[in-house]
Amino acid sequence: NAGVTQTPKFQVLKTGQSMTLQCAQDMNHEYMSWYRQDPGMGLRLIHYSVGAGITDQGEVPNGYNVSRSTTEDFPLRLLSAAPSQTSVYFCASSYSYRVEDGYTFGSGTRLTVV
């Protein structure tokens, strides 16, 4: 089924470890974004990409890296995990020239840093 696929669904990390959250879409969407969701704070934008090879920072980028080597994939890297990065992470995508189609979200990755 076409959509946004995130892996893993759950992850526990120790402080200082690094890891990559994967996001892939098969809808040929140009726009892709990463959000984190924390209780009482809603979803906040971490990084986004308007196309392959182009990325930019969102509202809360510190501690995260992204790259966009292909249209389909937009991985999010945690360089040195901290307990403050315990959250649920969502990847989203949309067309660039058809903003009226709205956004499609993945099912999320629940990350716990101990």
Add this chain to the structure above:
Amino acid sequence: KQEVTQIPAALSVPEGENLVLNCSFTDSAIYNLQWFRQDPGKGLTSLLLIQSSQREQTSGRLNASLDKSSGRSTLYIAASQPGDSATYLCAVVRATGTASKLTFGTGTRLQVTL
């Protein structure tokens, strides 16, 4: 900076009741507004998308309205059912700058009781 507010934060209604969820935003220069549903521990499901040129959208028992001039949107749910219990989020895409950013409200947690 765009700010999105949803009131109330939580709502409990008996089955069969009609209800209205509110969403307000500070910057009226938007491409569109999207309403999502989120079930506990799950991802976001898109419910309705309203373009900036539209006044309302309907899907089944759901009706969303948009008033850009006042910076408000409402989601009307008719004849509520226990299966409607979830968190409802609204999000706006600004019309200025890159259209890859959604700004979310903090959501309204709805419980429909038997």
